Amino acid sequence: MKLKVEGRIWKIEKEGKLIDDIDTDMIYHNKYLHILDKKEMAKYAFSNLEGWQDFPKMAREGDIIIAGENFGCGSSRQHAVDCFLALGIKAIIAKSFGAIYKRNAINSGLLVLECKDIDKANLKNGDYIEINLENGEIKKDGKVVAKTKPMGRVQTAIYKAGNLFAYAKSL
Amino acid sequence: MPTIIEKIFQKHSEDKVEVGKEIWLDVDLRTARDFGGANVVKNLLENYEGNYIDDPSKTFFTFDCNAPANTIGYANNQQICREFARQNGIKVFDVDRGIGSHVVMEEGLAYPGITAVGTDSHFNILGAIGAFGQGMGDIDIAFVFKTGKTWFEVPPTVKVNFIGMPSAPWTAKDLALLCVKELKGKVLGKAIEFYGEIIDKLTLDGRITLASMVTEMGGIIGFIPPNKEVIEFCKNRSKREFEIIYADKDANYEKEIDIDVSKLEPLIAMPGNPANVKRVRDLPSIKVDSVFVGSCTNGRYEDMKMVANLLKGKKIAENVMMKIVPATREIWKKMLYEGMIKDLFDAGAIVSHCGCGGCASGQIGMTGRGEVQVSTSNRNFKGKQGDGDTYLASPQTAAISALTGYIAGVDEIES
Ligand code: SF4
Numbered sequence: 001m002k003l004k005v006e007g008r009i010w011k012i013e014k015e016g017k018l019i020d021d022i023d024t025d026m027i028y029h030n031k032y033l034h035i036l037d038k039k040e041m042a043k044y045a046f047s048n049l050e051g052w053q054d055f056p057k058m059a060r061e062g063d064i065i066i067a068g069e070n071f072g073c074g075s076s077r078q079h080a081v082d083c084f085l086a087l088g089i090k091a092i093i094a095k096s097f098g099a100i101y102k103r104n105a106i107n108s109g110l111l112v113l114e115c116k117d118i119d120k121a122n123l124k125n126g127d128y129i130e131i132n133l134e135n136g137e138i139k140k141d142g143k144v145v146a147k148t149k150p151m152g153r154v155q156t157a158i159y160k161a162g163n164l165f166a167y168a169k170s171l
Numbered sequence: 172m173p174t175i176i177e178k179i180f181q182k183h184s185e186d187k188v189e190v191g192k193e194i195w196l197d198v199d200l201r202t203a204r205d206f207g208g209a210n211v212v213k214n215l216l217e218n219y220e221g222n223y224i225d226d227p228s229k230t231f232f233t234f235d236c237n238a239p240a241n242t243i244g245y246a247n248n249q250q251i252c253r254e255f256a257r258q259n260g261i262k263v264f265d266v267d268r269g270i271g272s273h274v275v276m277e278e279g280l281a282y283p284g285i286t287a288v289g290t291d292s293h294f295n296i297l298g299a300i301g302a303f304g305q306g307m308g309d310i311d312i313a314f315v316f317k318t319g320k321t322w323f324e325v326p327p328t329v330k331v332n333f334i335g336m337p338s339a340p341w342t343a344k345d346l347a348l349l350c351v352k353e354l355k356g357k358v359l360g361k362a363i364e365f366y367g368e369i370i371d372k373l374t375l376d377g378r379i380t381l382a383s384m385v386t387e388m389g390g391i392i393g394f395i396p397p398n399k400e401v402i403e404f405c406k407n408r409s410k411r412e413f414e415i416i417y418a419d420k421d422a423n424y425e426k427e428i429d430i431d432v433s434k435l436e437p438l439i440a441m442p443g444n445p446a447n448v449k450r451v452r453d454l455p456s457i458k459v460d461s462v463f464v465g466s467c468t469n470g471r472y473e474d475m476k477m478v479a480n481l482l483k484g485k486k487i488a489e490n491v492m493m494k495i496v497p498a499t500r501e502i503w504k505k506m507l508y509e510g511m512i513k514d515l516f517d518a519g520a521i522v523s524h525c526g527c528g529g530c531a532s533g534q535i536g537m538t539g540r541g542e543v544q545v546s547t548s549n550r551n552f553k554g555k556q557g558d559g560d561t562y563l564a565s566p567q568t569a570a571i572s573a574l575t576g577y578i579a580g581v582d583e584i585e586s
Contacts, residue, residue: 021444023552030531030555033206034244036213048554070359070389074552075531076292078210078308099326099360099391100292104308154193154322164314165218 005111006130007064007090009123014051018119022049022067023074024101028083030075041079042086061088064129066118068094072101081105091131093118093138093148106155107164113148121145133159172419174328175394176362179303179416183286190327190425198315200280200287201229204271206236206531207290207309209248212255214313225319227260231280233271233289234264238526241534269499269525270467272296272304273379277501279408283397283415288315293467293549295392298363299375299382300401301415303392326362326391327425328418333367335433340581342477343377344469344547344565347384348438352448353430354388361425363393364418369432375401376471383468384549387445437568437580439545442560443553451568451580460542460559462493462573463529464566469547470498470525472505474566479511481570482518488576493520494535496528520573529556545572 012019026049028041035041046055065084071094072080081104084092091111095118105112113131115138123129123140130139133156136148151159161167173181177188186194203211215223224230232252240246249266256263264274272294275281283301288294290312297304307321315321331354333346346369354363363385373381378395385393396417397405405413437451464470464478475497487493495515497503503525506512515522521535528535530548538544538559547569551561562578571579 025552025555034242034248036209069356073389074292074550076207076290076306076308078207078310081308096359098389100306100308103311107308107310107314152193152324154324164310165214168314168318 003133004130005091005133006128007062008060009064009066009125009127009129010055010059011123011125012052012065012067018066018068018095020068021070021073024072024077024080025074027072027080028077033077033079035079038082038086041083045083045087056087059087059089062090063088064090065092066094066123067092068119069096071097073098076100076104078104078108081108081110085110095119106158109159109163111159113151115146115148117146172422174362174422174424175301175364175396175416175418176303176328176392177325178418179284179286180323180325182284188325190325193322193324195320196286196323198288198319198321199229199285200275201312201315201319202231202233202271202275202287202289203252203309203312203316204232204236204290205234205238205240205245205249205252207312208232208252210309211290211313211316212251214310215316218313219317224259224261224316229319230261230316231275232256232261232263233268233274234266235270235526236531237533238266238524239534240266266526267500269497269501270470270527272467273470273498276300277408277499279405279410282405282409282411282413283402284413288312288321293383293386295385296379296383296467298385298392298394299378300405301394301397305392306386326360328362328364328422329358330424330427331363331365332427332429333365333369333432334429335431336368337432337435339436341435341437342565342567343373343380345435345438346432347381347468348440348448348563349430349432349435350381351384351387351440351446354390354428355446356389357428359389361390363388363390365393365395367432370395371398374473375404376473379471380468384445387549437565439568439578440551440563442551442562445550445563451564451578454578457543457578459491459545459572459577461538461544462491462569463496463535463544463546463548464494464569465496465498465528466530466548467498467527468549469566470496470502472502474547475502475506475511478566478570479506479514481567481574482520483514485518485574487519487573491573491576493573494529495520495522496535497525500525531555532557545569545578
């Protein structure tokens with residue numbers, strides 16, 4: 001497992017504040033649910049979130065998303081995870097996650113990390129950060145700026161294996 | 172001492188159940204709906220070679236989101252599921268049957284104490300009968316179809332005590348909206364147990380309404396300990412004995428929250444946020460374009476009856492379009508045989524085929540920009556039911572608003 005993850009950040013904010021309660025319809029609207037091809041899904045990430053409709057064009061492989069409370073609340077659609085994986089998003093750090101969203105992300109191998117104080121970390125869009133998955137430390141320019149909640153036993157194991165199916169084969 | 176969820180989990184797991192720990196859970200009932208179902212099939216085909224289903228007798232497809240399919244996407248996905256089901260000996264409750272989480276109760280496949288999962292974020296509705304239900308994504312569900320198991324982090328339980336009894340007219344939906352308002356942010360990722368005199372008074376249909384909105388409260392599931400009516404219903408339907416799981420008196424709740432319901436009255440959630448709840452009577456006069464009665468929250472027989480009683484012999488206001496969608500075919504049949512369909516039709520309403528209907532851009536259409544809709548559904552996030560503004564309210568408030576043409580509560584109508 002790569003114990004260090006680094007990347008450029010996108011703070012999903014409005015008027016300088018991280019947006020709370022971004023639901024699965026804002027991430028991936030139900031009108032695109034029939035799509036089965038992940039590459040196609042990438043085009044619609046955040047396409048129903050005011051101010052962020054252009055996200056798929058701006059995001060680059062390896063980027064990290066930062067969001068507020070209850071990220072991914074709403075429906076159980078996997079598309080809302082897959083669209084980010086297809087864009088190459090490496091991790092999502094949020095103050096908290098909707099429970100189903102968190103599972104879906106873990107099962108797909110998308111790194112999701114909880115950090116209550118992420119808005120106090122003094123980060124700007126475009127900054128590069130480094131996350132240490134062992135101790136949860138988030139660093140910018142070599143300095144610790146925040147700390148995430150440690151990952152659970154199964155979450156770590158699934159992440160190491162790649163996804164839930166790969167993990168199941170190792171059981 | 173263990174809470175309800177901890178007891179149910181311990182009966183279904185070899186791991187020691189402790190709050191915060193991830194355990195492996197045996198799943199009794201495994202379902203996928205037309206929403207997500209095709210992706211479940213895709214995951215199975217991509218990741219396994221043959222032998223896709225652990226136990227076909229415990230595995231079902233339920234088509235409800237778009238029933239019958241009115242987009243080519245849904246139609247294709249339903250057919251993918253049907254063909255996979257035929258090849259693998261899985262029963263399909265097809266587009267004729269209604270909302271999956273309700274069908275499994277009607278069919279007696281869900282009963283107190285079981286564990287169940289589906290590709291439906293309101294599958295925790297089964298808390299209404301004291302069973303553990305959980306909505307999951309298509310990877311999770313594919314894994315459960317194949318192995319019969321899932322992993323789960325044991326959530327802490329919050330005990331909610333309702334204090335007092337309302338003196339004003341109230342419905343289970345008003346209680347559910349009050350809970351979304353009061354509990355939002357306090358129960359995120361937690362299980363809930365509901366207690367109080369008002370709970371004892373709730374019928375099975377009312378319990379379904381309350382349990383269905385635990386998702387909007389942010390909770391994992393809300394358990395309502397079964398009463399006699401629920402036990403009888405589940406016995407009749409499942410034709411089997413089951414153990415009813417109650418919490419111990421001194422169960423280890425993370426916290427207790429008291430909610431005073433003595434002043435409960437008709438409530439309404441403002442567009443865009445189910446937790447932005449106000450008293451109906453505090454709203455200014457707002458003209459209504461359309462009304463939707465249905466969904467897993469309020470598509471039950473009692474909801475239909477309440478609306479039919481209010482509308483019988485009257486006409487809905489001019490320029491109001493009213494769409495009514497019973498949750499299941501069984502409810503539809505009762506409405507037909509009891510003459511409710513005629514009453515609703517004569518009042519000017521559209522009664523559609525059962526299912527989710529208007530809830531998630533289903534078969535009954537969406538709202539247009541600027542359209543004001545009063546809906547009995549559970550969610551009104553922007554865009555979910557179209558581009559219009561959706562208010563969430565009880566069937567009672569919805570029916571009265573349809574009659575008056577503006578958002579109105581029970582005190583604004585002459586009986
Ligand atoms: S009625 Fe709406 S919320 Fe309920 S299961 Fe159907 S789509 Fe989901």
